[in-house]
Amino acid sequence: MAKKTVRDLDVNGKVVLVRVDFNVPMQEGKITDDKRIVAALDTITYLIENNAKVVLFSHLGKIKSEEDKAKNDLAPVAEHLAALLGQEVAFSTETRGAALEAAVAALEECEVLLVQNTRYEDLDGKKESGNDPELGKYWASLGDVFVNDAFGTTHRAHASNVGISANLESAVGFLVEKELKFLGEAVDQPVRPLVAILGGAKVSDKIKVIESLLTKADKVIIGGGMAYTFLKAQGKEVGNSLLELDRVELAKQLLEEAGDKLVLPVDVVVADAFSNDANTQTVSVDNIPTEWEGLDCGPESIKLFSEVLKDAKTVIWNGPMGVFELEKFAHGTNGVAETLSNLTDAITIVGGGDSAAAVSQLGYEDKFTHISTGGGASLNYLEGVVLPGVEAIDEK
Template sequence: MPTFKTLDDLPDVTGKRILLRVDLNVPVTDGKVSDTTRIERVRPTILELSDKCAKVILLAHFGRPKGKPVDDMSLSLIIPAIEEVLDRHVAFASDCIGEAAAEAVEKMNNGDILLMENTRFHAGEEKNDKDFTAALAANGDIFVNDAFSAAHRAHASTEGLAHHLPSYAGRTMQAELEALEKGLGNPTRPVVAIVGGAKVSTKIDLLQNLVKKVDALVIGGGMANTFVAAKGINVGKSLCEHDLADTARAIMAEAEKSGCEIVLPVDGVVAREFKAGADNEIVAIDAIPADAMMLDVGPKSVDAVNAWISKAHTLVWNGPLGAFEIEPFDAATVAAAKHAANCTTGGELVSVAGGGDTVSALNHAGVADDFTYVSTAGGAFLEWMEGKVLPGVEILTKQ
């Protein structure tokens, strides 16, 4: 695993100005934060540095303001939620650079926490502009990156600052990278990956990377229909990208060459309409009626998935097996998730999961806390699974 410095490597930080990049891009409904998960994730790093008498200066983006101030994307809106999670006072600076930022930093006492205004209110953030980065760096002595979820972007506050200041990974970044290393970097074999979701087109790079790295690849969700159809089986009115049949066949050929077993559904739950409680039936995969669509994999398919989970020592999961948002088409995802959770809590399995729908699906199954690690990183998690270099991580390994 590439080495990087963590908070354990920090010198005495008493009185030091620490620029701490965090992910505070939280959902807000009616002016209130509706999910504080991301704030909770960075709490340990913030409090550790504050308790060590550092001056903790939080840098974050919020929404997509496109380089200009937007009132309803001001980070001032989420200060009450941050204060509640931290149980500490959090001061606010009306800008992240310039006079307002400098004055707010000047007023800080050791151990204080200061939130800077949205970094994306400046066009220089997403452009990784040198002058903007230098202006950010002027307020700090040390840079700590605790925002893995933004690490796939080479922005000023995620990558640029590491060229100016001694740089370290925060506790959340550290936990994420260690979990990912166990998942695909240097995993204990056998490794099984579960990849679901609606479309193959959004996950071609992912599938091409995984077939070279895992022992078995379970394909579920709407994606499975494309692979099944590519084998010449009629999938009725199921969601299917017929134009990607050649791509699916190429991925299956690459898997065979690499010794990776592709696990496709052998049966499915089909319905004529996509709504809760719709009339449905279980059919063999080659017996999908012409006027029906497959909305979940069937019980025999779940047995095959669970058999691989039982056999594996490492599981990487991205995407549900069926349309889990609507009952009864959540059955396969819930059953496999519960089995993976049992294997994990029993000490037989390292389970790493991530991606928006995956987190929702595991929460729906009530087992998110039983997995080894559940990433909230979304795009960064996906790009890591695709084998891509993440600039915000790469720069930390060069310090």
């Protein structure tokens, strides 16, 4: 990797500022899923073991009001992190000022401090998410070196990543290093055949990804809600299914350019309502009833996708095949997950977001080579877009 990693820094006795992604789901002040916290432990533990004084920065949710501040307080995260590390984690209730500076100054080697939600700074003019240069400079003044280990925010230029990087020697942490390795090799140096599976709701969300992967992958499977825009482009009736009329011509163009490289569903599960209690039927994509909507791939589609995938050596999956949140329409997503879990001789990568949530919900987490922690960042990377949070890190 061209960028410095945490191994390249002298952290002994130093105050190391670390951008982590502790943007975890919470209900009534309780963390409901700690995967993002666990994902940062390797870097934090390494710094502790190498006698650093560790200062952690993270956002949580969006802050537009005092109510948002109360709801997105990071204090419960500090407690949970302490339990995971088996040591005390100090917590600063302030994002700047004398109290924060005193808390940093009080740190001994091997101790950890978590700073309050960086987006508290957004309540007065989006200083954090707008990458205010003075805020980035101020936070940088608190430490000696900086480590970015929040892959999920690398596609954004914020004060707590790009802003700090501009003022300190910087490196990526183990999580970001791992993400860039797997995604980078899969896209730029794949073991072939490379098959990409793209699902989710809208073509417009993934136009650049589709275009990019069509130039790199051997096959691109399209599922989920976005498939209906492509089916419409083929002249098929899609009923009440999700449809982006303004993208039909683009879909037609992509179909013409891709030829047999692009693989679409051949049957779908349609329903007379968006509900687990709806009446359903499985129909060919040539026979979708006008008053029904497609909410999942059908069994013949899963067979087709499995046939395409059986010889794959690298697979990138981003986006569910149906409305997996409703049990009745999770069969397509489940089928793809099961197929990929049985590809023992392939590199299988889930590109964050809803597909990562689906894999987790369906119990396949330990069956994949890599599950990305960053939905938007993963998509941007697959598009070939430069990630500002990585670009700002020092070269080796």
